[in-house]
Amino acid sequence: MSNTVLPIVCLVDDDSSVRKSLGRLLESAGFEVQAFSQPEAFLDHVSTHFVPVAVLDIWMERMTGMELLAHLCARSPRTRVIFITGHEDVAAKSVVMRAGAFAFFLKPVITQEFLSAVERAFNGASPRPADIITKGPPRATGK
Secondary structure (H helix, E strand, O other): OOOOOOOEEEEEOOOHHHHHHHHHHHHHOOOEEEEEOOHHHHHHHHOOOOOOEEEEEOOOOOOOHHHHHHHHHHHOOOOEEEEEEOOOOHHHHHHHHHOOOOEEEEOOOOHHHHHHHHHHHHOOOOOOHHHHHOOOOOOOOOO
8 A cells, every 4th residue: 555645636616516527537637635515614624724726616606716715815825726617707717817816717627738737736837828718628509
């Protein structure tokens, strides 16, 4: 048995299917995942644990990702934050990127680009311009 410590990613999304799928994706890439359905539970965790990288949904019911980012910046300013959202929102993207988010992705994420951004966040790299404008795969329009 190996004593290797895996890098931990905190994942905050109120959608259980997103937590499950992104959690599996991150674990398959060698990360340990701490998943939270409620932003408040995540903030409780941050008060007692260092969080190097967090993946946050931007639109959650009890607290938006933007509000969560403000709390996180005050409590854990070294945490690198990657935002995910199911809805294109240029204004929200602009706000969180100016507030210090590392990357911003539309759901469903493009697997390799998302994992690459997580890896760069852990390695202390600067975000690439592509991390700011990454779009998910085309969606069916139902026409």
